[in-house]
Amino acid sequence: MPELPEIHALAADLDARLRGRTVERLDIFAVAALKTFDPPASTLAGGAVQSVTRHGKFLDLAIGDLHLVLHLARAGWVHWREEVPARSGRLGKGPLAARLVLAGGSALDITEAGTRKSLAIHVVADVANVPGIAGLGPDPLGTDFTRDVFLGILAAAGRAHIKGVLRQQSIIAGIGNAYSDEILHAAKMSPFHPAAMGAEEGGRLFAALQGTLRDAVERTRGLAAADLKGEKKAGLRVHGRSGEPCPVCGDTVRQVAFADSSLQYCPTCQTQGKPLADRRLSRLLK
Incomplete structure (x- = not known):
């Protein structure tokens, strides 16, 4: 399971790759992984990535006025694609849970290995609306963690x-x-x-x-x-x-x-x- 150091590095890597890029769409392949319905995932289309940060083990992609929040759980991960694969995964089959497609042809694949599925994807207007984030304790690397x-x-x-x-x-x-x-x-x-x-x-x-x-x-x-x-x-x-x-x-x-x-x-x-x-x-x- 990725923990604070890995999520910290993932946020930095993705921020460098995604900041300023425009989202074309978010494709959901594992329907159970998407934990929210309002606003719908389709509203991310056309939004520009403002930043990629973290909250504990959560990745937070600020896209336009919304947030795409990922919790990778035990077996989740993200994979950068310079080009969108020609063949997309089938709904509910294989490790591919979602794909964030960017204008210009690159993409970010969100995957989860194994049969125990606990990857969580949230589309929210406020990260405080994600229950796991709302209940987080202090960040151990924060300046106020003395x-x-x-x-x-x-x-x-x-x-x-x-x-x-x-x-x-x-x-x-x-x-x-x-x-x-x-x-x-x-x-x-x-x-x-x-x-x-x-x-x-x-x-x-x-x-x-x-x-x-x-x-x-x-x-x-x-x-x-x-x-x-x-x-x-x-x-x-x-x-x-x-x-x-x-x-x-x-x-x-x-x-x-x-x-x-x-x-x-x-x-x-x-x-x-x-x-x-x-x-x-x-x-x-x-």
Whole structure:
């Protein structure tokens, strides 16, 4: 799933490609992906792209007086086409969910792999009308996201597991499964540590959060959409690397699996050398 650093880079890449271009039409192939009906997608035709920005994990294409908002979910992505493919996808078939066709012949394909479809496309007059955006917490790279603000968030979360707090979009926007693993590894903290913690621990976690996200954003700077997935995978130290040696201490990276996701961590770096039980709501083994 693309998270804040990848969405940040996608927004920058698409802004450079699309700003000032006129939209010819938006073709919808996966009808279920379009979550709005008023205004209709057809009203984007003739509008000029004003900007491409992000809100957490959401991409926001400002087109004329409207916004085309995309949430790529677990398996969604965008693909730039210098020319519109001669054969368009069939309605509801294949990974192609929508295609934004631009005057002059280029296009942006919006796709979703797999059978679990959760890609969301919104056409709105105000981005606040997108429920997911309206409920977002603060941006962790925003100037107003200070150490004190973060410590207040942790205190309010109480005994909740810190891994879940970092991933909760209504608490902090943009961090998902992968970067929460990376942040906690950098902070040398268990994913099941209570969110409420002392100022010293909280400050260390804040520094790890800022450093991890800013380093990832810097690595993706200037990359095209086609190169972002590979860069993300190459830059991860523990997430998705179960069974591999930790790059810090050499211990074996381990995994805790849940029904529909998993987390990875280093026992030596994060849990005082003790492995976590590989089951839901895991606790340190005694």
